[in-house]
Amino acid sequence: DTGVSQDPRHKITKRGQNVTFRCDPISEHNRLYWYRQTLGQGPEFLTYFQNEAQLEKSRLLSDRFSAERPKGSFSTLEIQRTEQGDSAMYLCASSMTGGRGGGSPLHFGNGTRLTVT
């Protein structure tokens, strides 16, 4: 399977603990995105990498959140001192440069479902 893969699929943690998620994008894709989705809502943008450079961050990404993409391949998203409001599905997506009209569709991984108790 050459799609976007995320690990773990599910994570249950206690409030105050740190968690880290991993995303492996499609190998030829140089763009990588992190999104968060809560029940009944569409995905909300968190951050964007082009190769190893983190070029955009949403205001949703508080200082407890940090993302990295060393070497421009896989990416990690860490949440420190988790809060119950962090409970959500965390989705990673990747895309190629270009595309018709300047937009290349995003291919999503199957997500990491975080539950903070």
Add this chain to the structure above:
Amino acid sequence: RKEVEQDPGPFNVPEGATVAFNCTYSNSASQSFFWYRQDCRKEPKLLMSVYSSGNEDGRFTAQLNRASQYISLLIRDSKLSDSATYLCVVNNLAPSTGFQKLVFGTGTRLLVSP
């Protein structure tokens, strides 16, 4: 006002029916548009891109009206397997960085019954 607005539904239709979803967006500078499908507790998957000239893929037809900032998705001959949430997605591209700010609607839920 939300950047992308959709009727959340649910739309309940019998098999074989034709159903249409609409979506409006607020940013007139948006460059590209997509429909994604999301099954319960799964990731969104690209259904189709939406082009200015309109485009069709089998039973699915997407249309874009830039003047009215309006996107539609038509599903003909609905199947039970079409039951899902359909997300309208608007793309605002920053050419200098290649950053695509994809803004998702909340989705429209479709339930197709026998």
